[in-house]
Amino acid sequence: MVSERATRTTPFAAMDVLERANRIDDVVHLEVGEPDFETPAAVTEAAVAALRAGETGYTSSKGKPELRQAISEYYDRRYGVDVSADRVVVTSGSSPALLLAFSTLVDPGDEVVLTDPYYACYPNFVRQCDGRIETVDLSADDGFRPDPDAFARTVDAETEALLLNAPANPTGAVYDDDTLADLVSLADAADATVVSDEVYHGLTYDGEDHTALEYTDDAFVVDGFSKRFAMTGWRLGWVVVPPGYVDHVNRIAQNTLICAPNFVQSGGIAALESGEDFLDDVRETYRERRDFLVSEVEEWGLSLDYTPGGAYYLLVDVSDLPGDAFDAADFFLEEAGVAATPGPDFGSNAEDCLRLSYANSAEQLAEASERIQEALADVELHPAD
């Protein structure tokens, strides 16, 4: 019999839309959060050299010591924080890192606080551990930035973990260091542990990224190479673990993951050592695409009440279109040939929205915009209120 846990696990709509879109000719893909850049050549060369050198066996389940050291140095260089390599556990992407964090923290019935909208997979990580989900509402009127007062009303003695994500998926929202400091300190006051998903760091257009580790050691910080270094298919990430948890996280990693692929880890070392210039260009390109798409949404007659400050997503309100967000996604795909992800996957506050990813070329974005505008020209937009 299929377990109740498996039954409760919801599909990942972006991947479902991708599968559908792939069966249709000539679709512009704005549904998946996958960089269209190539992995930096130095990374590929390092991994190929490692393969040729026979680095094909298991590594330590925490990861190669050189990679863990490179990650430790990265925290020092980028954020000025001292993170011992002993606290770094390397994983096959940041997704298993999230699973390790929740598996280590959450007992059945424990409360995990998320924002709504949230990254679609977060509730499913909590469900795998039979945790209980509480959400804090975010709204476009505040740029989808969290309000620490709203968190203070939700995070309490019942809360085991507080999940933070900035730049955020699906909104692209970022928040300042004071907000992060406030959120960390209210988690601390409630004796809850912060899990901070920092996978979009490096893709912040205005201002600086701040890690939760600047404010506390008692946080699981999840990060990876997928987004920043255009390495989604390499499957490489990590989690920085609070000092008292390393052994427990490692036990779960040893049993369930064994280790991240050996030669891929060598690619990761090269990325951290040589990737910063690449990132400056990438960030600038994404910023231009964001500015383009933000102004185009208005041309379409749809509403975007905020400007995302990072990652590569826009959450566009489609409540003026006939039907619900699933109908809107169908309309975009079938009438305009543009794939977009329906918002309900990202929480009730994204229910009336489509998520558009601008991890696609300027030409493809221009094509998408032209198609959408043309398709919408025949549609009567009707305000919901």
Ligand SMILES: Cc1ncc(COP(=O)(O)O)c(C=O)c1O
């Ligand atoms: C917020 C967020 N966290 C984690 C992930 C997982 O990334 P990966 O497992 O490729 O590192 C994604 C992927 O889209 C994401 O958007």
